[in-house]
Amino acid sequence: MPKLSCTLLVDDDQTTNYLNQLLLKRLSVTDKLLVALNGAEALQLLQTHSQEARESQPMLVFLDVKMPVMNGFEFLEAYEQLPLPHKQAIIIVMLTTSLHPQDVSRLEKLPIAGFLNKPxxxxxxxxxxRAHFE
Structure with missing residues (x-):
């Protein structure tokens, strides 16, 4: 399994972030792990790390749907406007607790690599x- 140079977790729930960090560290799938508590923080991290070396730019983003300040949908709208140099190389996977058909339909129309039900x-x-990095 490939090891990523950098992964970004975006979730407003501290417990979820903690558990996801433990999982990713235990699996040893990423060298660097960034955490944002909402979409606005995630955008700032992406801009900061994209201006540094390419290796520090997140290759994978796990993005929660429902968050305060800026939710996952609002993040994606703002993300589309960012002039990031290697944006096409960033894989975004939405995380949700709702598999309601209306929510699934909305997620399927987004410019993301996919969505997963939490946890x-x-x-x-x-x-x-395997799907995106092999």
Whole structure:
């Protein structure tokens, strides 16, 4: 399984972030792990790390749908406007607790690599890595 140079977790729930960090560290799938508590923080991190070396830019973003300040949908709208040099190389996977047909329909129309039902598991992470990084 490939090891990523940088991964970004975006979730307003501290417990979820903690558990996802533990999982990703245990699986040893990323060298650097960034955490944002909302979409606005995530945009700032992406801009900062994209201006540094390409290796510090997140290759994978796990993005929560429902967050205060800026939710996942608002993040994606703002993200589309960012002039990031290697934006096409960033894989975004939405994380949700709702598999309501209306929510799924909305997620399927977004410019993302896919969506997963929470919580993240070893199998889900491995599937994302296999699908997008092998």
């Amino acid at each position: 993240l598991t070893k199998e889900k992470v491995e599937n994302v890595l």
